[in-house]
Amino acid sequence: MANFKLLLLPGDGIGPEVMGQAEAIVSFLDKQGIVGFSVERDLVGGAAYDAHGVAISDAAMDRAQEADAVLFGAVGGPKWDKVPYQHRPEAGLLRLRKDMGLFANLRPAICYPALADASSLKKELVEGLDMMIVRELTGGVYFGEPKEIVTLENGEKRGVDTQVYTTHEIDRIARVAFDLARLRRNKVSSAEKRNVMKTGVLWNEVVTAIHKRDYSDVTLEHVLADNCAMQLVRTPKQFDVIVCDNLFGDILSDVAAMLTGSLGMLPSASLGATDINTGKRKALYEPVHGSAPDIAGQSAANPLAMIASLAMALRYSFGEGKLADALEAALADVLAAGTRTRDIAAPGTNAVSTTDMGSAVLKAFQKRL
Known part of the structure; x- marks a missing residue:
């Protein structure tokens, strides 16, 4: 069984909440002997500034450079609006991109059939996007x-x-x-x-x-x-x-x-050049939705973009394309079953918590394996 070094940088706002749901899937894969992971955690963004006076420490950067992949949550919030410009929470992400040479950002935009009505455009324009x-x-x-x-x-x-x-x-x-x-x-x-x-x-x-x-x-x-x-x-x-x-x-x-209906649905991958000796790329995976400080701590955040970012890591960094397909299919299964967090729930319908959505995806993923 392959064993990969994975660095988790949850960050600020809803970052730790959504990261927890991706981490549950990582833990499942590791405990079941499907894919082995050596997991490390560190601070980034406002959390790092509070602890170290910088948006990311040199020690955290060293861990990022050594990892096979980095999972990144979100950074920023009003608490840090007045910190020096060079130490703003976003500077941590910019340093990661620059120092790791992550020159290629991949941003998929997929409109799941179950969410076509949630788009701001007419259904026929976006269904199947x-x-x-x-x-x-x-x-x-x-x-x-x-x-x-x-x-x-x-x-x-x-x-x-x-x-x-x-x-x-x-x-x-x-x-x-x-x-x-x-x-x-x-x-x-x-x-x-x-x-x-x-x-x-x-x-x-x-x-x-x-x-x-x-x-x-x-x-x-x-x-x-x-x-x-x-x-x-x-x-x-x-x-x-x-x-x-x-x-x-x-x-x-x-x-x-x-x-696609919501920023909470979309992952991204940031990739570096292929190493001529190892054939590997430095890589960072993150949801595109930001830290959403207005809902932080309420278990109202949508974790699907974070989980989909893990699927991209499985595909591009860990060579587990079939597992990535299964995880992405599990996301579609959960949405087709009508499970919704607040950002994608129809008016008048009940929304599930961040944890409940993550648990639903994990169960659907297990059925796909």
Whole structure:
């Protein structure tokens, strides 16, 4: 039996609550001898700031670097609104991404049949939706320099963020998108703003060249990022894999998330480059919903995105594709049975707790094995 090192970083708000439900599944797999796990835990975000004065400690970073995968909950909340900018809870996640080299963010948007009515769009537009947004995660405007606020001679202030991309950064994220498309419906939509941004011009050139040279069997279309946002709301099922830079990926993935009915439903994976010696990638898996401090501690949070993030870890880090399929099918089974947390419950219907939803998924998963 394979044994994997797994680091849990629950974080803040509802992070520990939803992480507990994923951890229950990890514990089941380990105790049953299906997949072995050596589990470690550490602090990140506001919890780490309270304990160490930083959003993630060097010791926690060392554990993350040594792990086969990191499961991340959520960070942030009003308690830490006034901490120094460099120590804000989100800085912990940014450091994890940067120091681990997690350049490829995979954000699936799947509309389960049982939740098609929960989408803000008409059912016929979203039912059966299954798309993947591939977001470049370690470059672009979030990391470019200079990044500053300066006072000008006339007393006004000027804020500067710099959008920077190199050929190499675009090349490697495009290859991830094309490789994924070959496993799906064989179509890539590359989103940028080549009409007004020089980085968009370069992005378009590099993606086009890679496609012509190495991926001509995959259908490629170029779409302006603002038009892509419009098309996601207009006819989302036209898309298979969308590849885009850090800023546009941040925006477009949240648009796509709401097509499915709730941010509480959607996982993500952040992957590094493949190690030439081990064949492994550094990887971090997290739900996209944030820390939701308004419902923290109420056992009202939806743990399905956290559990689906574990399914992605089984698939991409642990080589357990069949187990990932079974866990994802268990999620669909629970939803089809009508089990709902508050965020996806119909008006006037009873919602189950975070713990009850997690238990329901574990039972459905056990039946699938």
